[in-house]
Each structure stands twice: as structure tokens, then as C-alpha cells.
Amino acid sequence: MNDPSDRAVESQAAHASHHKILEVAEMLFARRGFSGVGVREVAETAGLSKSSLFHHFRNKVELYEAVLARVLARIEDRLSPTLSDDERCRERLDRWIDALIDALAEHPTTARLLLRALFEDDDRPSEPSAAGKDLQATLGRIIEGLTGILAAGVEQGVFRAVSSAHTVQTVIGATVYHFASGDFGAELCGGSLVARDAVRQRKREVKALFHHGLAAVPAGAGAGGAT
Amino acid sequence: MNDPSDRAVESQAAHASHHKILEVAEMLFARRGFSGVGVREVAETAGLSKSSLFHHFRNKVELYEAVLARVLARIEDRLSPTLSDDERCRERLDRWIDALIDALAEHPTTARLLLRALFEDDDRPSEPSAAGKDLQATLGRIIEGLTGILAAGVEQGVFRAVSSAHTVQTVIGATVYHFASGDFGAELCGGSLVARDAVRQRKREVKALFHHGLAAVPAGAGAGGAT
DNA sequence: GTCTATATCACGATAGAC
């Protein structure tokens, strides 16, 4: 009973509702955004009453931030193993993209949640809560990883002299936006975006585009600029 | 007085509040989404009472759809001139990207509004209102234009054999997402995304990436795949 | 930890005077 692992199991069991709530809230917030979801709906979908939920999370924004923190942590766990320096930049970029797309495809709500959070972030400029700071820090680390890969590639001359920041933006657009585009993207691409084949094709298309798009040109060999 | 142009002026004056409401609503909906904005806030920011707003727009969703319709129309006006067939695909793509970025940068609320609309679209699957159908049709035409350019380029062999649909997604990500990323993107890129120089750099970066990324490889000349 | 009951408030929308 005083074994630490018992404590962990106990605590896990005690927080079973906790996890259920987070799961449900993640789905709902991704679908309808922060203000589009009521805590009552979250609670009852998770199988509790509203008041019980307020026992687990002090208020709605705390719940929201907990959801975001879990999602960002999941992504960081996927991404950090790809940051080992002992590889060439092109391969590191490929692995980073693969890992991010895997993370986004595995939990289909993630992409939308992230973009929504990005949008709703600078609505409330006043609230630098501790959890909020933590979220920003995690996000910063994730972005730093990609920026590092790109900057190194440029410095080593294996990538063109692109702006790392702008390329980061484009990578995010190519990955997060794609998996957040929902019905629109599904209709455009002709089927579910998270089906196994669709995910594999997305990886191929994105990696190929950046492969060709970032590759340093051998000098004097512009891509078709033969005017 | 019975001159037709007088009628136009009269009607314009009569609908002055109309335009003001649309302007305010566009800003607020872009910032906080459909459910994050109350009609009271829209009305009072526009300088009227809530009831007066309901005289101009029957209900909240009608107002929302009017905002979206105006935004999409603005974009289509910018984009359709770039669809003339008498140019090579690479130039057509460049002009399309330039026009879209111009539209997004000129009205900074547009990008966010569009992405939000995309997300909130498949929340309510039940409501095929006339205005909603119209929005979808406009969006469809816009996307069709880009798809046409890409497909033609692939068919003519000036682009690699990419998936048009996936490339459309990536272009949207590189443009709409970028200008929707707000404070996050601004911090990443080191300044306002809609400043003149920032817009010009974004155009250059995006066009260069797709220029190199889509260019057909001369056969046997993989982009650095010299393993 | 979970519940019922309640407080308080803002929401979308309408009625009707001017």
C-alpha cells in the first residue's frame, strides 16, 4: 500500500473521471470552439453532472487549458525524438513532418483544436495564467525544434536561403491546417483525411514539396527560370 | 431626382448602417467566432441598439452569412481576373497567389474569418439555407480556379505529378493560415504580418517555394537524391 | 466525489411606441 506504484494506480483510478472529462472536452472544443461548448454538455457527455465537473476543474478556462496542455504534450512527445542532431537536415525535416502528421492523424481533433486555440489566444491579451504561460512555453519549444532544423539546413547550404520563420509557417499550414480542414478538405481530396492511405499520401506530398522546394540550387540552375 | 444614380445614392445612404454593421461584425466574428460574439456587442459597437440590428438582419446566422458572403465576394473579385488562359501555368499560379495574398493582407480579418467559417461549417450539417448554398458555390468556384491551374500545369508537364487537391490544401495553408495566425505568426516572423514589407516577403517566399517545389524535374535529376 | 437546487447574468429574439 505504501509502494509508490500503488499510489500511482490509486491516483489514476481516482482521476478516471478526470481523463474522461478531458477526452470529451477535447472533442467538443475541437468541434465548436471554446464559446460554442457549455460545461453542462461536457459534463453530461462524460457521464457526470455539471457540479461534479466543477469539482475537477475550477472553471471553464481551466478545463480548456488542461485540454490544450494535454494535446501539446502529446505532440511534443512525438516530436522531440526527431530532434537528434546525428542526422542530415533533410532527413531530420522528413522525420519531423512524419511525426507531426502521425500525431495529427492519430487524434483527429488535435489539428482543429490547435488552430482554434491559436485564434482565440490573442482575444484575451490580459490573462497570463500559469497554465497559459506553460502552454506558450511548450509551443515555443516545438516551434524552436523545427526552426532549428531549417536554419541548420540553410546554414549548411543544403537548403536554399529561405526565411526559417516563413517556412515554419508554411509547414504548419501544410500539416495542421490540412488536418483541421474537415469536410472541406475531405471533399477536396475525395475521402477521409485520416484514413491510412490518405495520411500516407499527405506525408508523401508534403515531404516531396519541401524536398524540391527547399533544395539548394546548384548555382546558375534556376528551377525553370530560363528566360 | 428620378435619375437612376440618385436612387443608387439614396439606397446607399439608407443602407449606411447596414455597411457599418457588416464591418463591425466581420471584425468581431473574425476575432472570437460565431458563438463568441453577441449581437448586442455588434450592434452597440456599430452605434445602434440590438433591436435596430434585428431590423437589418433577421437573425444572427443571417448576419453571419452576410459577412461571409461579402468576404468571399471580395476574394473572388480579386482572383477571377487571374484566371485568363493566355498565360503559362507558372505565371498563372504566381498571379493567383499574389492576388490572394493581396486580398488577405488588405483586410486582415479575412483569413481568420475564412478558417473559422471552415471549422464551424461542419458543426451544423443540417442547415442548407439559400445563402449557405451560395457561399459554398462561391468557395467552390474559387478553389476550382486554383485546381485548374495546377492540373493544367501537371498535364503540360511543367509541374511535377503532384496531387492537385493536396497542393491546393498546401497553398491555402501557406496563404490563409499564415495571415490568420495573428500574434503567433507575428512573433515568429518578427513583426506585423500585414506590413508592406512583410507581405512582399511572404509573396516571395511562397512563390519561390512552389516554384521550386512544383517544377518538373528534367528526368533523372532528383532534388539532391544523390544517394 | 457526486448530486439537487439555486443565484446571477447574458443571450437571441419579439412587441410595440415614436
Added chain:
DNA sequence: GTCTATCGTGATATAGAC
């Protein structure tokens, strides 16, 4: 076309019994 006043509902959050 604009307003005040109001209706009905659902929101977040709390109090307190079990």
C-alpha cells in the same frame, strides 16, 4: 428605422446535503 421593455432560455458558477 430607431428605440425601450420584455420574454424565455441557457450560460457559468456556487451552496450545501449525502
